[in-house]
Amino acid sequence: MADIAAxxxxxRPRRPLSVFETWPCWLFYAPIPFxxxxxxLRHRGLTLPVLANTAAPWSGFLGxxxxxxxxxxxxxxxxxxxxxxxxxxxxxxxxxxNGLRARxxxxxxxxxxxxxxxxxxxxxxxxxxxxxxxxxxDGWLSAFPRDTKAILQKYIGDEGEAGVFYVRRxxxxxxxVVSLTLKYLPHxxxxxxxxxxxxxxxxxxxxxxxxxxxxxxxGRLDRVVPSGERVRLVSVGNHCRGAIFKNGARHITPRMExxxxxxxxxxxxxxxxxxxxxxxxxxxLEQGKSFTILEINGxxxxxxxxxxxxxxxxxxxxxLFRQYRIAFEIGAENRARGYRPVAVRAFLAAxxxxxxxxxAYSPEx
Numbered sequence: 001m002a003d004i005a006a007x008x009x010x011x012r013p014r015r016p017l018s019v020f021e022t023w024p025c026w027l028f029y030a031p032i033p034f035x036x037x038x039x040x041l042r043h044r045g046l047t048l049p050v051l052a053n054t055a056a057p058w059s060g061f062l063g064x065x066x067x068x069x070x071x072x073x074x075x076x077x078x079x080x081x082x083x084x085x086x087x088x089x090x091x092x093x094x095x096x097x098n099g100l101r102a103r104x105x106x107x108x109x110x111x112x113x114x115x116x117x118x119x120x121x122x123x124x125x126x127x128x129x130x131x132x133x134x135x136x137x138d139g140w141l142s143a144f145p146r147d148t149k150a151i152l153q154k155y156i157g158d159e160g161e162a163g164v165f166y167v168r169r170x171x172x173x174x175x176x177v178v179s180l181t182l183k184y185l186p187h188x189x190x191x192x193x194x195x196x197x198x199x200x201x202x203x204x205x206x207x208x209x210x211x212x213x214x215x216x217x218x219g220r221l222d223r224v225v226p227s228g229e230r231v232r233l234v235s236v237g238n239h240c241r242g243a244i245f246k247n248g249a250r251h252i253t254p255r256m257e258x259x260x261x262x263x264x265x266x267x268x269x270x271x272x273x274x275x276x277x278x279x280x281x282x283x284x285l286e287q288g289k290s291f292t293i294l295e296i297n298g299x300x301x302x303x304x305x306x307x308x309x310x311x312x313x314x315x316x317x318x319x320l321f322r323q324y325r326i327a328f329e330i331g332a333e334n335r336a337r338g339y340r341p342v343a344v345r346a347f348l349a350a351x352x353x354x355x356x357x358x359x360a361y362s363p364e365x
Contacts, residue, residue, distance in 0.1 A: 016205040018309045020316065035321055039328040047341045048331030049324070052299045054269030054339050060299030061347065063121045063354035067151060069296065074266020081293045082278075084153035085109035086120055091147040098141040099134075106152055113137075116236075116294075119361055120149035121354065123300075125238030127361030130155060145360045156292045158278040161185075161237040162248060162285060163304045164256075165274045166264050167326055170333045175264055175271070177257045179303035179319070180248035182282075183237035190225025197221040199231070205244070205309075206233060212242040237276070239307045247305040251286055259288030267296075271330050274301035299327060 020028055040046040050059040055072060067086040085105035089098050106115065117140050119127040127144070131137045131152070144150060161183040168175025186206060188199040200206045200213050200221075213233045214221060225231055234242040264270050276295040277285070284290040303323050306316040335341060342350075 015309055017208050018307070018311050018313075018316075020313050021307065021309065022208065031317065032320070032324070035324055039324060043328050043332045045328075045332065045335065045341050046344050047347045048335065049299050049327035050342050050347065051331035051334040051339050052272035052327045054271075054334055055267070059342075060273065060297060060301060062342070062350035063357065064298065065120050065149065066118075066122070066295065067120050067149065069298070072267050074263070077263040077266055077293065080263065080277075080291060082154050082156050083109060083111065084151050085111060086149055086151045088149045089141065089144055089146055093146050095138060095142050098144070099138050102137055102141060102150070102152060103134075109152075111152060111154055114155040116153045116155050118151050118153065119144075119357075120151050121357060122361065123354075123358055124240045125236055126358045128236050128238070130235050145357075148357075148360075153294070156278045156294065158280050158292065160279040160282060160285065161277070162279065163245075163274050163276050164260055165301065165303045166260050166272070167330075168261070168264060168271045169330060170271060170337060175257075175261050177252050177260055179274075179305050180252050180256075181304040181307075182246045182248040182251070184244040184246065185232055185234055185237060186242065186244055187230045187232045188225070190227055190229040190231065192224065192227035194225065195222050196225055196231060199225060200233070206242075209242050216241075239304060244309075245304055245307040247308040247311065249305065251282060253286045253288070255288040256286055257288075259291075263293075270298075271334075272301075272327060273298045274304070 036046075040048070050061055053059055055069075056062075056064060067084075070081065070084075073081060085108060087101045087105040090101070106112070113134070114130055114132045115137075117127075117129050117131045117137070122128070129136075129140050131140060163179070163181040163183065164177055165179035165181075166175055167178050186203075188196070188203055188206065190199065194202070196217055197214070200210050200217075206213060216234065217231075237243045239245050260275060263275070264273075274297045275293055276297070277291045277293050279285040279291040281290075303319050305311070306319050331341070
């Protein structure tokens with residue numbers, strides 16, 4: 001883990017945040033509907049990005065089940081995937097029964113604490129939490145929506161974390177890694193005098209997104225942090241929760257591409273998406289070995305290196321526009337191969353249901 005710590009210590013962008021990093025989502029993504037409409041007119045199909053992956057669990061826009069998609073992993077992918085189990089919360093909201101269901105799923109899968117709990121259908125880290133004991137599990141379940149499927153996954157302690165974006169045209173034999181985002185979990189170090197709140201407000205970057213950290217640490221903000229003690233401000237590598245993202249394009253290697261290409265080609269109909277992984281060292285990731293897949297995101301995945309603080313708004317939009325263009329082009333190719341796009345009304349209904357579902361999940365704490 002030494003190289004991860006060394007690299008993290010050098011994550012000192014020219015500015016603490018990009019110009020657009022704290023913009024509300026509606027403002028940053030405002031051009032996307034116009035781009036979508038332009039591409040839809042150009043390719044004669046409003047819902048073509050759903051066909052970027054032809055197996056339903058990977059379309060990415062319609063609230064697909066993560067567990068159903070992961071069941072399609074091939075032998076290589078299963079070797080790299082973090083073990084997990086799924087269960088459905090009861091319709092009555094009975095906390096005791098939900099606890100029994102969760103523990104039974106953990107026992108059957110051979111899981112022990114700590115685990116990562118997440119919704120089976122989710123996005124942007126909504127509802128994700130590291131669970132370290134039974135009491136924490138019961139607390140998470142008490143806020144989890146009724147009659148909803150959840151996943152409990154082995155917690156992977158490797159320090160390195162990344163988002164690996166993969167693309168393969170349907171006519172191509174092999175795909176490629178087109179984006180690599182290195183993720184770092186920020187921390188502050190105590191001085192024996194300052195409270196956690198003061199340390200956050202004093203940090204060059206953390207003070208700009210302090211509300212994110214204040215929510216997570218609301219019960220200990222006024223505690224004086226002992227000298228030398230490191231307090232991790234966020235425990236999940238998600239930009240929306242305050243993790244630091246860095247463009248890792250220079251670390252993409254042929255061996256890495258070959259490893260992810262093998263895994264992706266074993267998945268039926270998978271051409272476009274992002275692998276979220278953990279790894280012991282950057283060298284391991286570059287060589288395409290010893291990494292663990294935490295999650296795979298399909299058609300609605302994002303090339304998350306745009307959230308590097310050193311990215312400009314122009315480069316970020318260039319990347320986003322390229323991403324949507326590729327999704328439409330792959331969708332059009334798959335339509336030409338005989339696949340039928342989903343109807344616009346069904347697409348919008350599913351999208352709205354998914355947005356409503358995400359609001360019901362508690363944030364990671």
